[in-house]
Amino acid sequence: MARRPLVKNFTKGACCGHPSFHIEPLGIFPDPMSEPTVAPAATDAKPSVEMVNVQVDGVWMKFPKGMRMIKALEEAAKVIPHYCYHPKLSSPGNCRMCLVEMGMPSRPAPGQSEPEKDEHGFAKIQWIPRPAISCANTISEGMGIRTASTMVEEVRKGVMEFLLINHPLDCPICDQAGECRLQEFSVGFGRGQSRFQDEKVHKPKNQDIGARIVLDDERCIMCSRCVRFSSEIADEDVLGFTERGSQTVLTTHPGQRLDHNYSLNTVDICPVGALTSKDFRFQMRVWFLKETPSVCTGCARGCNTEIGSREGVIYRQTPRQNDDVNSTWMCDQGRLDFHWVNSDRRLIDPMLKDGAHHRTTTWPQAVSAVADKLRGLRGDQIAIIGSGRMTNEELFMLKKLAAALKTESLDIVPRTGAADNYLVSADRNPNTAGAGLIFCDRPGSTLATIRQKVASGEIKAVIAWRENLLEQAGFTVEELSQLEVLVAAHVMANAMAELAHVVLPTAAWSEKRGSMINATGRLQRLNKASEPPGNARDDWEVLRDLTQALTGTNGLYLVEDVFKSMATEIPELGGLSLGKIGEAGLPLLPSSEVIPLLHREADRKTRGIIVG
Amino acid sequence: MATKLLKRPKLTFGEKIYLPAIAKGLIITLGHAVRTFLQINAKKPKFTMEYPEEKWDAQLPDYYRGAPALVTDEHGRERCVSCQLCEFICPPRAITITPGELPKDDAFAKVEKAPREFKIDMIRCIYCGMCEEVCPEQAIFLRKDYAITGTSRAEMVHDKTRLYEIGGIRTGLVNKWNDLK
Numbered sequence: 001m002a003r004r005p006l007v008k009n010f011t012k013g014a015c016c017g018h019p020s021f022h023i024e025p026l027g028i029f030p031d032p033m034s035e036p037t038v039a040p041a042a043t044d045a046k047p048s049v050e051m052v053n054v055q056v057d058g059v060w061m062k063f064p065k066g067m068r069m070i071k072a073l074e075e076a077a078k079v080i081p082h083y084c085y086h087p088k089l090s091s092p093g094n095c096r097m098c099l100v101e102m103g104m105p106s107r108p109a110p111g112q113s114e115p116e117k118d119e120h121g122f123a124k125i126q127w128i129p130r131p132a133i134s135c136a137n138t139i140s141e142g143m144g145i146r147t148a149s150t151m152v153e154e155v156r157k158g159v160m161e162f163l164l165i166n167h168p169l170d171c172p173i174c175d176q177a178g179e180c181r182l183q184e185f186s187v188g189f190g191r192g193q194s195r196f197q198d199e200k201v202h203k204p205k206n207q208d209i210g211a212r213i214v215l216d217d218e219r220c221i222m223c224s225r226c227v228r229f230s231s232e233i234a235d236e237d238v239l240g241f242t243e244r245g246s247q248t249v250l251t252t253h254p255g256q257r258l259d260h261n262y263s264l265n266t267v268d269i270c271p272v273g274a275l276t277s278k279d280f281r282f283q284m285r286v287w288f289l290k291e292t293p294s295v296c297t298g299c300a301r302g303c304n305t306e307i308g309s310r311e312g313v314i315y316r317q318t319p320r321q322n323d324d325v326n327s328t329w330m331c332d333q334g335r336l337d338f339h340w341v342n343s344d345r346r347l348i349d350p351m352l353k354d355g356a357h358h359r360t361t362t363w364p365q366a367v368s369a370v371a372d373k374l375r376g377l378r379g380d381q382i383a384i385i386g387s388g389r390m391t392n393e394e395l396f397m398l399k400k401l402a403a404a405l406k407t408e409s410l411d412i413v414p415r416t417g418a419a420d421n422y423l424v425s426a427d428r429n430p431n432t433a434g435a436g437l438i439f440c441d442r443p444g445s446t447l448a449t450i451r452q453k454v455a456s457g458e459i460k461a462v463i464a465w466r467e468n469l470l471e472q473a474g475f476t477v478e479e480l481s482q483l484e485v486l487v488a489a490h491v492m493a494n495a496m497a498e499l500a501h502v503v504l505p506t507a508a509w510s511e512k513r514g515s516m517i518n519a520t521g522r523l524q525r526l527n528k529a530s531e532p533p534g535n536a537r538d539d540w541e542v543l544r545d546l547t548q549a550l551t552g553t554n555g556l557y558l559v560e561d562v563f564k565s566m567a568t569e570i571p572e573l574g575g576l577s578l579g580k581i582g583e584a585g586l587p588l589l590p591s592s593e594v595i596p597l598l599h600r601e602a603d604r605k606t607r608g609i610i611v612g
Numbered sequence: 613m614a615t616k617l618l619k620r621p622k623l624t625f626g627e628k629i630y631l632p633a634i635a636k637g638l639i640i641t642l643g644h645a646v647r648t649f650l651q652i653n654a655k656k657p658k659f660t661m662e663y664p665e666e667k668w669d670a671q672l673p674d675y676y677r678g679a680p681a682l683v684t685d686e687h688g689r690e691r692c693v694s695c696q697l698c699e700f701i702c703p704p705r706a707i708t709i710t711p712g713e714l715p716k717d718d719a720f721a722k723v724e725k726a727p728r729e730f731k732i733d734m735i736r737c738i739y740c741g742m743c744e745e746v747c748p749e750q751a752i753f754l755r756k757d758y759a760i761t762g763t764s765r766a767e768m769v770h771d772k773t774r775l776y777e778i779g780g781i782r783t784g785l786v787n788k789w790n791d792l793k
Contacts, residue, residue: 171695171748172693172695172697172725172748172749173693173695173723173724173725177695205722205724206722206724281713282694282711282712282713282724282725283711284696284711285695285696285700285711287700288696288699288700
């Protein structure tokens with residue numbers, strides 16, 4: 001059978017910043033990377049992109065002009081092993097792992113006007129007898145790339161052998177084992193055994209180079225990703241190489257430490273185990289961890305994360321790529337803010353105040369106790385204080401509870417801090433936007449009035465959901481003590497729970513499914529990584545039961561039902577469901593907020609410094 | 613098909629009352645008992661072993677797969693670095709390891725890692741030997757102990773102390789953490 005030309009067309013689509021692909025009718029095989037959801041009109045919308053023809057492993061394809069070879073190969077679904085290349089960092093081309101065989105179109109022979117053509121009508125490729133790095137070279141018209149030729153296989157073997165010459169092979173004690181590029185590429189492209197006879201070079205191990213980082217220089221392969229991250233992204237140029245040749249070591253600048261708030265990202269991008277996190281060090285091997293896509297709730301940025309848990313215990317949280325929210329980074333503060341989930345200060349049973357002390361009770365009793373206490377009160381005697389840390393579904397159910405109680409005193413507790421010039425938002429509540437859309441008009445604006453009314457005795461009952469009113473909200477013990485009814489739903493034991501007549505234990509962000517809206521108006525979804533401890537329950541279920549105790553049945557059985565019911569009442573959420581949000585989230589509300597880190601990243605991308 | 617009629621055998625009176633048959637059976641049993649008694653008295657070779665007073669332990673082959681245990685080497689170093697590969701490979705999930713870090717002033721501080729706790733649930737263990745096979749540090753071995761008993765479930769869980777007690781000191785292992793490392 002005669003070979004038909006196989007031509008594919010790769011362009012940058014406009015949707016969500018993700019690459020989209022459009023296969024021209026000539027394509028015989030379906031592109032494994034194509035996304036059916038992307039409109040095929042993407043190429044028509046951007047006719048200005050100049051396309052070039054490149055032969056990849058014998059197949060002619062089209063890519064936008066000026067694309068890096070490694071990016072084009074990635075889009076052609078070729079696996080190119082690499083260490084130093086990172087799409088969000090500059091490409092120094094120092095690891096040599098991404099070498100490929102490259103060829104350029106032949107020129108016309110003397111006396112001929114046209115070069116010799118192949119069966120597809122392209123100029124015959126003249127292969128260059130030396131390999132080229134694909135991370136720092138760009139593609140050009142008529143170019144050929146081979147990713148699986150004997151030469152490529154041999155050079156990869158050679159590079160791997162050199163990298164492993166001084167590697168300590170202490171995988172049994174290395175935290176990176178299981179997600180180590182050196183392990184993976186050694187198996188995939190290496191020789192399998194070492195021919196090196198001499199003693200390995202010894203370098204300092206187990207060095208404390210920062211508050212959260214340990215450095216092992218023997219494992220370092222000098223890819224310089226961490227050095228580039230520190231200088232290009234975190235603007236704290238504290239890392240660098242000293243000495244020469246095989247004695248080269250990664251080190252911090254004298255008198256400086258790797259202490260900035262984004263330092264743990266260097267651990268993520270380190271392809272080997274040279275940089276490890278003190279927090280995660282020797283806690284659990286990575287292959288045991290169940291990875292749940294989630295969202296950080298430390299501030300309104302809503303960085304996409306992956307929660308690593310095993311048997312209900314969270315061991316780490318790592319950033320998940322989302323080019324519209326956090327690129328591939330997150331701050332250390334947000335990343336490490338999960339230890340309280342496993343703490344023994346968690347509330348695990350509903351409790352009723354019996355005289356001076358609390359006694360544990362069952363959920364039906366706790367719920368009916370709250371309903372009984374509130375039934376005798378008028379709507380204007382009750383205030384409901386929610387939290388910007390609650391999901392949309394929970395805020396919606398809290399609003400339903402407010403409607404059942406006929407109260408109009410509802411608000412959330414604002415929580416602010418200093419924004420940094422990277423990702424951290426000044427608003428430290430992850431879902432203020434959701435509260436504004438669903439729960440109350442201007443979040444935080446009526447809190448002072450509510451407090452005044454509590455002080456004057458006008459409000460006799462307060463339901464505080466997920467907030468310790470003695471902290472940010474500034475209520476005093478006297479004010480809360482004079483209340484007839486104080487219901488505290490929280491995850492942690494705290495001073496306000498001590499004062500509350502009914503204490504309801506609820507679930508942490510990692511223990512539930514739900515949605516939140518971040519500072520840029522993006523709707524994102526939390527997923528359940530572990531179960532709430534003891535008898536603690538999902539917040540929305542408790543709210544559903546409370547509303548039901550006051551009004552009768554409401555037919556909500558799943559958190560999906562809550563979202564559906566919310567989507568019918570709130571026009572902005574119309575037509576959506578929890579499933580439709582997807583792992584990357586959806587832009588929902590208009591916002592003028594600029595994320596400083598992404599702004600600079602876009603600039604570097606435009607200037608061609610990074611692939612992005 | 614033609615039906616074949618069988619004639620029931622006609623039993624005699626002696627056969628009907630069974631007693632002669634019982635007596636015959638007793639005689640055979642008594643005969644064996646007497647022969648065995650004479651055999652024991654005559655110190656002839658016997659083929660059963662009086663377990664648990666007598667044991668076959670000395671004859672157990674080196675590859676015998678008994679209780680898994682942790683070993684220390686001739687330098688007194690606990691071999692296990694808590695890489696958790698045995699925990700991963702263990703088919704009945706009998707092994708639970710809590711990894712830990714060696715203090716900086718430890719004699720073997722360069723190994724950095726050692727198990728804080730190491731538990732093998734011997735009710736779950738199936739003596740398959742995969743833990744020994746997968747161990748990259750030659751730290752866990754199946755010993756010849758087979759009579760693992762206890763009066764409670766908790767007692768059947770071997771902790772780190774018990775495992776090192778069973779394992780003892782093992783010599784001739786590869787010392788990959790020596791000075792060259």
